[in-house]
Amino acid sequence: MDMNDPQDVAAAFWAQLLGVTISEDPPPPDSPLGRVRRFAAEHGYDALRDEHFEAARQGRPLLP
Structure with a gap:
């Protein structure tokens, strides 16, 4: 990160x-x-759907 860049500082x-x-x-x-x-x-x-992100957060397998 560049701490002289306002966007990096904000992030x-x-x-x-x-x-x-x-x-x-x-x-x-x-x-x-x-x-x-x-x-x-x-x-x-x-191929990614909302269900894949939820499954990833819950530790379940990501099915195609």
Whole structure:
């Protein structure tokens, strides 16, 4: 992050308020986002539906 860039400063501020971390590294493969990205790599981003994101958050399998 470039702390001289107002958008990066704002993103860092809101991330701190929300208790999240902004990272440029790929997410861990076993995280919900990592699982969604793996599914999209296998089936394409067009195959993603709202149910896939909910299943990823709940730790359920992502079915095509």
